[in-house]
Every structure is written in structure tokens, then in C-alpha cells.
Amino acid sequence: MGDITLFNSLVLPTAWNINDKSQFVSIDSSGLKVNYTDPNDYKAVIICANNPIPSQCGLFYFEIEILNEGKNGMIGVGYCTKQNNISDFMPGRKYVEDKENKENKSWGCAYYGDDGDLFCSGSCKPYGPTFTVGDTIGCYLNFRNDDKMIFYTKNGINLGIACYLPNNLDDLKNNLYPCIGLRSQDASVEANFGRKKFKYLTMTNDDIGKELWEACWINSKTFDQHVDELKNKSNDTLVLISRGKAYLIIGKYEEAYAVLTRLLEIESENIIALKYRGEINYMMKSHKN
Structure with missing residues (x-):
């Protein structure tokens, strides 16, 4: 089994951040299951992991199981910086750059279940199939190579490269979080940050020492x-x-x-x-x- 929590020298994302969340979501005692509680589908919310991905990590991967797609299926899976407001917009749909204060810069990328589109820093493009209840969506991030990129998986199948990270990567180091965005009545998801075997078997230690x-x-x-x-x-x-x-x-x-x-x-x-x-x-x- 591939267990990314085994790297004891690094502080890795292991659960959702229960201390910084919208009033329109609930997180269970495991810190992994999230429910959208707004009865009107009015507020877009972002939920980030409890820790950013450390710069020492060459890559990162996590998976989201869709327990309930909700009324309209608007669920986004991806990565974002901490500066993304947790209650104003969905991840990847907005980009804010403050040249005088880099701490105010926001960046995000997410793949959406209702239409299969990918949003990255405010831009949108068709990417993959829609996803719904019972599906598992994985999100891979690579810091190691010259072409630093993100790709997604659906039910263990690689969907291909989604986007490349911006050239000013230093601005994202130690400030990039696994995240989900929700805007669908009764939507519910569960995260796997490596505590159990991934659906995408390439990201396990099967066949490898x-x-x-x-x-x-x-x-x-x-x-x-x-x-x-x-x-x-x-x-x-x-x-x-x-x-x-x-x-x-x-x-x-x-x-x-x-x-x-x-x-x-x-x-x-x-x-x-x-x-x-x-x-x-x-x-x-x-x-x-």
C-alpha cells in the first residue's frame, strides 16, 4: 500500500482544516468527510487541507470519493493557495495578484464534476468526463521536473495532463494546499491522503520497493x-x-x-x-x- 504519511520528517496534508472552514460545511470526526449544508446552493465554499504541501516533496497525490454529488453536482477538486477566500468563489475560478504584497496573491486549479471542465487561475477549458456519486477523483502534482504539472485520475484511470504550474513557482512553495470546492445542496465527499490504498495503483508501492x-x-x-x-x-x-x-x-x-x-x-x-x-x-x- 502506498502510504504517504510514512514520511515522518515532513508535515504533510493528512485531513481537512476544521479550524478554517465556511459555516456552510461540516467535517466529521475523522477530518476526511465533508458535507455541504447550505440549503439554497447559494454560497461557494473552499475547504483546504490542514497542511500545505512541503517544498521538499517532489510530488503529491490525493483522492476524493464522491459520496453524494448533491443537487447540481458542482464539486471541484484540486489545489489552491491559502489566500483563496473560503466563502466567495470556487477554486481555480479567480486569480488575484498583488505585485506589492505577494502574501495577497491567490492561485488555484480544479477539475469540476458537473461539466468536466478545468478551471485554472480564472481560465476555463474542457478537460475530462463528468463525475458523480461513487466516482473517485485523484489529483497529482509534480514539483520535480522542468515541466511542473498537474493531472487527474477517475476511478484509477489517468485522464492526462490538466495544466502546468506557473513560472513563478517560488510564490507557491509551502503555500499550496489540496482543496475541494462545493456549491451543490447535500453534496458529500471523503478524502484519502494516503491512509488507505489509492484507486490509481500507479501511486502505490505495488511492484516497487x-x-x-x-x-x-x-x-x-x-x-x-x-x-x-x-x-x-x-x-x-x-x-x-x-x-x-x-x-x-x-x-x-x-x-x-x-x-x-x-x-x-x-x-x-x-x-x-x-x-x-x-x-x-x-x-x-x-x-x-
């Missing part, structure tokens, strides 16, 4: 060290799977594709390699577009 798994998440030299060690066993099937999946997790798609292609030259019907290479091929096409 625990040490390499941890190195993928933390932006440190240990990842390169682990991969170098694996290169010395380049013809071992399990090693090639580990290398390919590790590269996929951190967003190095060309390297991952090459490793898994080599594995398929050795074992042409390897189901795991075929699965991951298919996903990588889709992501590379999405990246070029």
Missing part, C-alpha cells in the same frame, strides 16, 4: 542512487518494472517508456509492462498536445 517508493516522493539524491543501483541488474524483470514505474511516478515519461520497452523485448506479454507503457504513451501524447 519501499525505499525506491519513498525516494520518488522526496526530491533528494536518494532516487538517483536507487536507480543507479538497479541499472546494474538491467535484465532482471522485476528490476525493470521497478525502474519503469519509478520513472512514471516522477513524470520522466521518456525514460519510463524506454525501460518498459526493453522489458517487453525480453518478455513480450508482461501484463504490468504493457499496462504502464500504455499509460505512458497516453501521457506523452497529452504532454505534446
Whole structure:
């Protein structure tokens, strides 16, 4: 199981922030389930996680299960800065820049269930399918590579790259929170910040060693060290799977594709390699577009 709470040296998002929320939402005792309580669908609300994503993290991933889509299904899943007002607008639908005071700058990105659109810093584009009760939406954030980006999953299926992070990334470091936006009567969702197995199996430590798994998440030299060690066993099937999946997790798609292609030259019907290479091929096409 992939459990991102295992990185004891880092303070990670683990639940919703019960101390900074709108009066129109309730959060259960676990800190994970959220209900929208406004009977009129009048107020848009944002709920942020209890901690920002630390800058030492190379990447982050969380999932939201839709327990009830509510009256109109207006549920947004994504990331935002703390400066987003919790009661005025939905995440990603507004961008505020104060050049004199960076503390007042807000940024957000969210994928919406009612129409499948993606909103990022006030701009909108069609992105993926709609989602409703019973669906699980995952949100992946990559800080590690030159192309720093976000993608989503639905019920364990990768939907492709959604957007790229702004060039002024330093303004977002230690100020970017997993979030949801709600504006749908009786809507209810539950978050998974890594306490249980993700629906998107790529973001688990299945098929990959625990040490390499941890190195993928933390932006440190240990990842390169682990991969170098694996290169010395380049013809071992399990090693090639580990290398390919590790590269996929951190967003190095060309390297991952090459490793898994080599594995398929050795074992042409390897189901795991075929699965991951298919996903990588889709992501590379999405990246070029």
C-alpha cells in the first residue's frame, strides 16, 4: 500500500482544516468527510487541507470519493493557495495578484464534476468526463521536473495532463494546499491522503520497493542512487518494472517508456509492462498536445 504519511520528517496534508472552514460545511470526526449544508446552493465554499504541501516533496497525490454529488453536482477538486477566500468563489475560478504584497496573491486549479471542465487561475477549458456519486477523483502534482504539472485520475484511470504550474513557482512553495470546492445542496465527499490504498495503483508501492517508493516522493539524491543501483541488474524483470514505474511516478515519461520497452523485448506479454507503457504513451501524447 502506498502510504504517504510514512514520511515522518515532513508535515504533510493528512485531513481537512476544521479550524478554517465556511459555516456552510461540516467535517466529521475523522477530518476526511465533508458535507455541504447550505440549503439554497447559494454560497461557494473552499475547504483546504490542514497542511500545505512541503517544498521538499517532489510530488503529491490525493483522492476524493464522491459520496453524494448533491443537487447540481458542482464539486471541484484540486489545489489552491491559502489566500483563496473560503466563502466567495470556487477554486481555480479567480486569480488575484498583488505585485506589492505577494502574501495577497491567490492561485488555484480544479477539475469540476458537473461539466468536466478545468478551471485554472480564472481560465476555463474542457478537460475530462463528468463525475458523480461513487466516482473517485485523484489529483497529482509534480514539483520535480522542468515541466511542473498537474493531472487527474477517475476511478484509477489517468485522464492526462490538466495544466502546468506557473513560472513563478517560488510564490507557491509551502503555500499550496489540496482543496475541494462545493456549491451543490447535500453534496458529500471523503478524502484519502494516503491512509488507505489509492484507486490509481500507479501511486502505490505495488511492484516497487519501499525505499525506491519513498525516494520518488522526496526530491533528494536518494532516487538517483536507487536507480543507479538497479541499472546494474538491467535484465532482471522485476528490476525493470521497478525502474519503469519509478520513472512514471516522477513524470520522466521518456525514460519510463524506454525501460518498459526493453522489458517487453525480453518478455513480450508482461501484463504490468504493457499496462504502464500504455499509460505512458497516453501521457506523452497529452504532454505534446
